[in-house]
Structure formats: structure tokens, C-alpha cells
Amino acid sequence: MxxxxxxxxxxxxxxxxxxxxxxxxxxxxxxxxxxxxxxxxxxxxxxxxxxxxxxxxxxxxxxxxxxxxxxxxxxxxxxxxxxxxxxxxxxxxxxxxxxxxxxxxxxxxxxxxxxxxxxxxxxxxxxxxxxxxxxxxxxxIRVSAHCNNTIGLAGTLSSRNQPNHPVDSPEGIRAELYEGLSYGSGDSVIGINPADDSYSSVSRLLDMTYDVIRTWEIPTQNCVLAHVTTQMQCMRSGSPVGLVFQSICGSQKGNRSFGISVDMLDEADALAKKYCFPTGPSYMYFETGQGSALSANAHNGWDQLTMEARNYGLAKRYNPFQVNTVVGFIGPEYLYDARQIQRAGLEDHFMGKLTGIPMGCDACYTNHARADQNAIENLAVMLAAAGCNYFMGIPMGDDSMLSYQCTSFHDTAALRQLLKLRPAPEFEQWMESLGLMKNGILTGRAGDPTLFLKR
Amino acid sequence: MDEARLNAIVDAVVRELLALQPEQSAPPRAETPPAPQPQAAPQVQPAPAQPTRAAAFPAPVLAPLPAAPSAKPAQPAPPSGELRIDLPDPTEAQRRVQPGVARPVNPQALESMIASTTARIGVGRAGPRYRTTAQLLLQADHAVTQDALMRNVDPKLLDEFGLFTVQTRVTGGKQEYLLRPDLGRSLNDDSRRIIAEKCARGANLQVCVGDGLSAAAIEANLRQIFPVIRQGAQSAGLALGTPFYIQYCRVGVLNDIGELLNPDVVVLLIGERPGLGRAESMSAYMAFRPKAGDNDADRNVICNIFEGGGTNPLEAGAVVIQMAQNMIRHQASGVKLKLVGQ
Structure with a gap:
């Protein structure tokens, strides 16, 4: 050659x-x-x-x-x-x-x-x-998917309600979740990163979020982003699971460092079809990010963009409901500053869509990267203009458990109003029925978490 | 919107507030002082707050109403003509939890919701964006974290626990540490020699401390967690190895320690990536007989160790001992431990 x-x-x-x-x-x-x-x-x-x-x-x-x-x-x-x-x-x-x-x-x-x-x-x-x-x-490239609602339709922008809490306190998580719902966050998923990955902790959070979904008849799905083996145990034990999550990597060796394999994901996918409570047909949720293969010394000498593209090919096998890169989470040794994080975010979203998967983005950064909230707001506007399916919704973009910063409940609301985008249609209808949104704009009731104490 | 309609809305809101809080007279909030509008001021523009009732209520900020950008009249200039701004510290704990929601359905419940988490909730909004004080506080927290990132652990603290210091292969300071995680995962040759000289081999539990991404986390937690681990090991009959401190440390250094000292279990107490305005969060990474080539799937972690909202360091120390016993019982850690534990 x-x-x-x-x-x-x-x-x-x-x-x-x-x-x-x-x-x-x-x-x-x-x-x-x-x-x-x-x-x-x-x-x-x-x-x-x-x-x-x-x-x-x-x-x-x-x-x-x-x-x-x-x-x-x-x-x-x-x-x-x-x-x-x-x-x-x-x-x-x-x-x-x-x-x-x-x-x-x-x-x-x-x-x-x-x-x-x-x-x-x-x-x-x-x-x-x-x-x-x-x-x-x-x-x-519009790639939409259906679980309990429809994500990724043209003209929509969804938000994962991510009510993480440093010690998984159910009251604390519930309070954050309500805050997010009151801003219209949660149409992608109510998805918690647990501090405690154990079965008992994860199943408790699944029960709690399912209870909120049922009580308020929210057209969405829940997910507790523990290791896939813990979620499989939860499904087998009858916990209410909406989406099954796993972080994936672009090589077999990288996936081994995450404690997973294609066989294990196949098994999780089969269990999801057997046990998940929503309509489906898509039940899987994956997260990725440039640099993860390299950090596990599993990149086989290749660049991080190429290794990242391979994630999406793997994800496509499972017809997922959503996939997002956690673009700035990995730190400055892989993406040094705002410019590199923004570039990688645009690359990952494009590659996911070109692969044919329903791609969103956790537009984020860590405190040791040379970036700030303005950088992430810029990236979110660029990605929303590019048709990104969803962003994360965190109270003021400051995750109290994972110690990183990303997009907020407010950011999704502002992006929708700025770029004339709507929530997922089923979710918008739900917001309207509660008087939280009218014609795509938040109403005076929005932004008050105590609204959800009524039921 | 015409004035009559506006007034009707304002009246309705005030009635709602009256119904909700018949007796309460809350102190004025520093972040949203009631608009000092003279009672008889002609309403040329839609005004956001009703001055006659304002004294009885926490100043309602009617976010959804079209607020006049300059509804506040100019403050009368003091005789000298000098502007004086002298603010209390907005980062004090009680100021952080001031609710920012305009007209919450349940103001008391809002306060307990805010108290239930360290996340920034109940902050209210200016249209779809943040209230001014909340936004400035977010920026301030980011600023102080950035400034704190490059510090080293206080050597006096290490002396207190008799920890000697070794170093990874990082030679170019914190900047190189950030850019070269590979160098932070392995000990340099001098350090290997020192450890081989000074440390007991084949312990049941080897404790190491590393700066990681936050020296402040070690400083905030070591005095609580270290004695618990020491005493806990004694009561559990676990032989402790000789502890030491690793500068420019990454989690992967566990493998080197395992290879050098052959302990059953290694626990590495290491500073986590600082959160906004909070750099004191520590993790305890643990592995059973770690060796070259092991990775995160072979490890267990207790994360978010800090006082006041996280895993209490005293409690975390007890969990470390339990986990070590569990690893030794099952001769495994990480995903393997989970599988045999099921």
C-alpha cells in the first residue's frame, strides 16, 4: 500500500x-x-x-x-x-x-x-x-425509535432526566426528578446513575421511578445505569425495567475491561424483550465516548475517532432506543479543551446517525478539562441544530454524583424555545395536560417541583 | 397584555399566595429584594411585584409575567454621590438553599426538597434560563474548583499517619499528570526499590493513599477513614501491610502494588475528580491480588466519600473492611466477585 x-x-x-x-x-x-x-x-x-x-x-x-x-x-x-x-x-x-x-x-x-x-x-x-x-x-439523517414514546422525530428534542444523588437517597432523587419533569425533562428516559451498583439499591430505584411514571402516567421509560449484570438480575427478579443500559467500547478487549461481551449483551437484549414493561420494540440504551478504548489499552494502536465509530456498529446490532456519547467525561488526556470536546461531540453525533442509530449526546466536561459551561452551551446549540435526538437534563448541569458538568433542565427548555423544537409528541401532550407547556413554551406552572407532590 | 388583564392576574396570584401562607412573614431574601416601588407610583408599565402586599410575603417573582426590565426606580444617590455595594458571601450554606421558584404550589415542601440533595434544585427560572444569583453561584463554584485543582497534599498530614511518599513515572508536574494517565499508572524505579525495602509483603490488606485529582479530598477524609480501617482490620484479624502515599497517582497503580507486595487485598484511597465547588470527594478502589493486566472490571469501588451528603468516611472505612473480608472469602473482586456472590 x-x-x-x-x-x-x-x-x-x-x-x-x-x-x-x-x-x-x-x-x-x-x-x-x-x-x-x-x-x-x-x-x-x-x-x-x-x-x-x-x-x-x-x-x-x-x-x-x-x-x-x-x-x-x-x-x-x-x-x-x-x-x-x-x-x-x-x-x-x-x-x-x-x-x-x-x-x-x-x-x-x-x-x-x-x-x-x-x-x-x-x-x-x-x-x-x-x-x-x-x-x-x-x-x-433522522433516526427515531419507540419504547413507551417516540424519540428522534424531526422537529423534536428530548431530554434524559438524570436525577443523580451522591448516596442514592430516594427523597433526593425524587426531588430532582420532579424538578426536571416540571421543566419538561424526561421524555428520553428517567435515567439514574447509581452510586451503589448493588442489586438491592438498583431495584429500589427502579421501583421508585416506576412508581412516579405510573402515578403521573408519564409516557416515558425508566433506567438505572448499573452494570448490565445487575440490571439482568433485576429483570429476572421482577423489577420494573424500562431500558437496559450498558457502556460499550470499540473493541472486544475494551469491552472486557467493562466486564461485558457480545454474548452478555445478546443475553441482556433477550431478557429485555422478555421482561421490560414498556411497549418497545427498542429497549437498549448505550453510552460511549472517544478515548475509552485507549484508556483500557484496547485500541490496537488506532485513533480514538475510529474506535468510537466501532461502538455505533456494535450498538446497531441491538436496535437501541437511544445511544449517546458522554463526550467530555473522560478528561483532558483524551479531549483537552472546549474546542476538542466540541469537535468530538459533533463527530460522534454524526457518526452515530450515519451508522443508523438514534443518537443523542451527553455534552459535558470535567473540572480538570479546559472548558466551562459556555463551551457546553455552544456545543448543545450546534448539536440541536444538527438534529441531535436528546441531551442530558441535570439540575443546573451540575451532577452531584458523577462530579461533572453537562446540560441542564433549563438548557433543553431554552434550546426548544430557541430553535422551535418540541418534546417527544406523547410527552408534549402529557405536559400540556398538566398545564406545564402551551404551544411549545413553558407556562407559569413550569419550574415548580412541588407541583408533583399532589398525587 | 392590557393593564386590566394584568392586574387581574396579579390579584389572582396574590390571592393564591394569601391562601397558601396566611400568617407567614418571611424575612426578605437577599437574592430577590422586594422591588422598592412607592405605593402610589403610577403603573406606566406592567410591574412584576405588588408593593402594597410585598411586606407580608417572600417577594414573589412573577417570572411568567412580562417583567419590565427596569421596573425598579433608580436608588436615591447618597449625598456623596458614591455607589456602595457591600455583599454578604453568596456561597454560605444557608444562602445556597434559598428557593428561587416563583409562587411554588407548596413553599414549605420546596424547602425540604432542596434540603434533600446537594443538586441545584428549586432554583426557579428567568424564562427558560437561570435566575441571576443561581447562575453567578454556578460560575463561582466552577472558578474556585479550577483554582484548587493543581494543589499537592499537605505533607504534615502524611507524617501524622507515618506515610512515606513514592511517585509514579510522572516527572513533569500536574500538567503532565493530567495529559499522561499511562505514566500515573505505574511506579518509577526508585519508588519500587523504596517500597520493596520498607514494606511488609503478603499482608491481608495493603492500604495506599494517592492524590489522584484532588489533594483536598485526601486532606478532608484521611483523618476519619484511616483509623477506622486500621482498627477494623485488627478486630477482623486482617494483617495490615505498611501503608504509603503515592504522588501523581492513577487507579491502575494497584497492579504494580499487587505485583510488588503480594497482598490479598489492596485498597487505594484516592482523590476523585473535583465536583463544582466541592473537591473533598474521595474514592476507595479495591482489588483482590491485583496483577499486571488487571482492569476496572477486576476492581470494586466505594465512591463519593465525604462528610455531609456523601458516603461518610467513617462508614466507608467499615465498608472497606467488610469488602476486604468478602474478597478474601470468595478469592475474587470486581465482576467476578459479583458473579460468585450471587
Whole structure:
């Protein structure tokens, strides 16, 4: 394989696809950590010229981790629709980019092509996209899903109500949950990250959230984001589970560090279909994030964008209700500052949509990254304009359990009013019935959690 | 909206408030002083608060009404013409819990809801955005956390518990520590030698302390948790290894410690990533016979250890002992422990 170009009279040659893919990325501290980042800005530009000429079939033949060594590769490769693939295999990455952006290419056409793609093709075209390319490209691709309500319809923006509490106090969680509901947060899911991952703690929170859903007849689903094995135990024991959650990684080795495998996810998915209480048909919820494979030393030498794309291919196997990157959670060693976090958020949302999964985003940062609330508000506006399915709703964006900052109950409300977006239709109807929203605008009753003490 | 309709709404709201709190006369809130409007002021614009009743109620802020941007008349200038702003500290505990919701259905319940969590609830809104004080407090908390991030643990505290200090492979200070987690997961050669010299091998429980992302977390919790672990181990008949402190420490260093000292269980007390305005949260990561190649799935963690809202450090110390006994009984930790424990 010869991968070479001249740029401003200087020759740049890349030894293999792995290095070319790494060097074509926007600057990221994680790629520098992995030793695959471009040494100079000009080298990055040169890598992109070369990458733009690579045909898609070459990317299929060179997955980040070989087929016989990695079950994530096998899941993605085995799911490729050969008829679709044969139509596009000779496109170069540059041509693929232009096809995606063309006015004659519709969202439906992209959804079909998705079935012929592998993660490496999706990652490659993402590297050639500017930020606005990523927004515009993603905005064409609507991927909706149904559980107890419908997420991801055009013109909607949903919010995960995330009432985390440092010690899982049911009263504290209930208070936060009510606050969020009063702002219209919760149409994606009522999803708690438990501080205590044990069966008894998780089942107690499932019971409590289910009780709120039943009492107020909320068209939504609950989820307690413990390790999937704990949720499986809860399902088997009869706890009311809405969505089944797991964090996933882009390689088999990475998933092993999360204590999971494809077999285990298959089993969880089967149990969900057997035991989850909502209508369905989608019951799975995954979280991802650039850098997770590298942090588990499970990246096989590849860049974090490509490893992230592989998550989405794995997620697609389960026809999930929602998937989101937790984009700034991992810390500055992978995404150093606001610029890198914003870029990664746009990339991940685009890649998820291009894969064909109902993608949202936990637009967030940690206190040791060089970012602040303004940076995350900017990212949320960009993603909402790009058609992102949902964001997190946390009291003032400050998570009291996970010690990170993300989007708030207020942010989703403001984004809806700013960009003329609505909650999921069933949920909007519910809000209207309680007098919390009228014509897409919060009413005077909204923002008062004590409203929910009445029943 | 015409004036008559506006007045009707205001009257209705005031009636509702009267019905809710017949006797209460709450002190004026620092963050939302009642609009000092003269009683007879002509209502040229829709005014947000009704001055005649304001004294009897916590100043209702009628967020959904179209508030006049400058409804407050200019304060009369003191004779000198000098502006004086002298504010109390908005970060004091009792100021943090001031409700910000306009006309809550149940004001008393709102206060107990706010008290039930450290999350920022009951904050109210300005349209779909935050109230001013709440927003400024959020920014202040972020500011103080940023400033605190780069500190080291007070050496006097380490001396108190006889902890000697070793270091990971990080050589370039906190900045390199942040950017190179790989270096923070392994001990440097000097440290390996020192540990081999000074520490007992093959203990039942090896305690280590690491700065992690918050020196303040170690300073806030070590005095409570350490004695509980020491005494707990004694009563449980667990032989304790020689404890030490690791600078520029990441959780993965557990594997090196396991390989060097062969203990049954290692517990690493390490500073968590600071939350907004709170840097004192600590974690206890534990592993059964950790070795090279082990990862998070092989470990257990007790997180959010801090006084006043988190897992109390005294309690956490007791959990560490129980967990260690459990790991030794089942010869496992992490996901494996969960599976055999079921």
C-alpha cells in the first residue's frame, strides 16, 4: 500500500492506513497520547488529501482490529448488506463526503447506504468533514425509535432526566426528578446513575421511578445505569425495567475491561424483550465516548475517532432506543479543551446517525478539562441544530454524583424555545395536560417541583 | 397584555399566595429584594411585584409575567454621590438553599426538597434560563474548583499517619499528570526499590493513599477513614501491610502494588475528580491480588466519600473492611466477585 502526497513541494508518506487515519484527525490529546496524531498541521492536511483518495473497499478490508481477533469487528462485518456495499465500494472517501452533502441525497438514501458501511468507512469520511459539514450531514439523517414514546422525530428534542444523588437517597432523587419533569425533562428516559451498583439499591430505584411514571402516567421509560449484570438480575427478579443500559467500547478487549461481551449483551437484549414493561420494540440504551478504548489499552494502536465509530456498529446490532456519547467525561488526556470536546461531540453525533442509530449526546466536561459551561452551551446549540435526538437534563448541569458538568433542565427548555423544537409528541401532550407547556413554551406552572407532590 | 388583564392576574396570584401562607412573614431574601416601588407610583408599565402586599410575603417573582426590565426606580444617590455595594458571601450554606421558584404550589415542601440533595434544585427560572444569583453561584463554584485543582497534599498530614511518599513515572508536574494517565499508572524505579525495602509483603490488606485529582479530598477524609480501617482490620484479624502515599497517582497503580507486595487485598484511597465547588470527594478502589493486566472490571469501588451528603468516611472505612473480608472469602473482586456472590 502506497499512501503518499506532495504538499507545498514537500513529500508526505504514510506507512499504513492506521497511521493515515490517525494523522487525518483534528487535533486531540488522546491521539497524541496514542502516538498517532499528526506531527504538524501541514502533515494533518496532507493526510487528508491522501485519505480522500482511499476507496471504501480498502477500509472494509482493513478493520482497526482483525476479524479473527475481535468480536466487535465480526459484529460489524457480518452485518454489512452486500448489495448496498457493492454499489458504493469503489467510491473514494472524498466522493462519499460529497455524496452525503449533496442536495440530491436524502436522509432516506443515507439510511439505506448505512447498511453497507463499516465503522472504518464512517470514521474516514468524518475526518474529512468540517464542523458545519458534520452538523449539516447529520441533520439530514433522522433516526427515531419507540419504547413507551417516540424519540428522534424531526422537529423534536428530548431530554434524559438524570436525577443523580451522591448516596442514592430516594427523597433526593425524587426531588430532582420532579424538578426536571416540571421543566419538561424526561421524555428520553428517567435515567439514574447509581452510586451503589448493588442489586438491592438498583431495584429500589427502579421501583421508585416506576412508581412516579405510573402515578403521573408519564409516557416515558425508566433506567438505572448499573452494570448490565445487575440490571439482568433485576429483570429476572421482577423489577420494573424500562431500558437496559450498558457502556460499550470499540473493541472486544475494551469491552472486557467493562466486564461485558457480545454474548452478555445478546443475553441482556433477550431478557429485555422478555421482561421490560414498556411497549418497545427498542429497549437498549448505550453510552460511549472517544478515548475509552485507549484508556483500557484496547485500541490496537488506532485513533480514538475510529474506535468510537466501532461502538455505533456494535450498538446497531441491538436496535437501541437511544445511544449517546458522554463526550467530555473522560478528561483532558483524551479531549483537552472546549474546542476538542466540541469537535468530538459533533463527530460522534454524526457518526452515530450515519451508522443508523438514534443518537443523542451527553455534552459535558470535567473540572480538570479546559472548558466551562459556555463551551457546553455552544456545543448543545450546534448539536440541536444538527438534529441531535436528546441531551442530558441535570439540575443546573451540575451532577452531584458523577462530579461533572453537562446540560441542564433549563438548557433543553431554552434550546426548544430557541430553535422551535418540541418534546417527544406523547410527552408534549402529557405536559400540556398538566398545564406545564402551551404551544411549545413553558407556562407559569413550569419550574415548580412541588407541583408533583399532589398525587 | 392590557393593564386590566394584568392586574387581574396579579390579584389572582396574590390571592393564591394569601391562601397558601396566611400568617407567614418571611424575612426578605437577599437574592430577590422586594422591588422598592412607592405605593402610589403610577403603573406606566406592567410591574412584576405588588408593593402594597410585598411586606407580608417572600417577594414573589412573577417570572411568567412580562417583567419590565427596569421596573425598579433608580436608588436615591447618597449625598456623596458614591455607589456602595457591600455583599454578604453568596456561597454560605444557608444562602445556597434559598428557593428561587416563583409562587411554588407548596413553599414549605420546596424547602425540604432542596434540603434533600446537594443538586441545584428549586432554583426557579428567568424564562427558560437561570435566575441571576443561581447562575453567578454556578460560575463561582466552577472558578474556585479550577483554582484548587493543581494543589499537592499537605505533607504534615502524611507524617501524622507515618506515610512515606513514592511517585509514579510522572516527572513533569500536574500538567503532565493530567495529559499522561499511562505514566500515573505505574511506579518509577526508585519508588519500587523504596517500597520493596520498607514494606511488609503478603499482608491481608495493603492500604495506599494517592492524590489522584484532588489533594483536598485526601486532606478532608484521611483523618476519619484511616483509623477506622486500621482498627477494623485488627478486630477482623486482617494483617495490615505498611501503608504509603503515592504522588501523581492513577487507579491502575494497584497492579504494580499487587505485583510488588503480594497482598490479598489492596485498597487505594484516592482523590476523585473535583465536583463544582466541592473537591473533598474521595474514592476507595479495591482489588483482590491485583496483577499486571488487571482492569476496572477486576476492581470494586466505594465512591463519593465525604462528610455531609456523601458516603461518610467513617462508614466507608467499615465498608472497606467488610469488602476486604468478602474478597478474601470468595478469592475474587470486581465482576467476578459479583458473579460468585450471587
Amino acid at each position: 502506497l499512501l503518499r502526497t506532495k504538499l507545498f513541494g514537500k513529500t508526505y508518506e504514510f506507512p499504513d492506513l492506521r497511521i493515515l487515519m490517525g494523522k487525518a484527525n483534528e487535533e486531540k490529546s488522546g491521539d497524541q497520547l496514542a502516538g498517532v496524531a499528526a506531527d504538524t498541521t501541514a502533515e494533518r492536511a496532507a493526510a487528508r488529501f491522501v485519505l480522500a483518495e482511499v476507496p471504501l473497499w480498502v477500509l472494509r478490508q482493513n478493520p482497526a482490529v482483525p476479524y479473527d481477533q475481535d468480536e466487535v469487528t465480526r459484529v460489524i462485518e457480518d452485518a454489512v448488506n452486500e448489495t448496498v456495499y457493492n454499489e458504493i465500494k469503489d467510491w473514494t472517501v472524498g466522493e462519499f463526503r460529497e455524496w452525503l452533502l449533496a442536495d440530491t441525497t436524502t436522509g432516506e438514501m443515507i439510511r439505506r447506504i448505512s447498511n453497507g458501511l463499516t465503522a472504518e468507512m464512517i470514521a474516514a469520511v468524518t475526518k474529512l468533514m468540517s464542523n458545519m459539514d458534520l452538523m449539516y450531514g447529520a441533520s439530514k
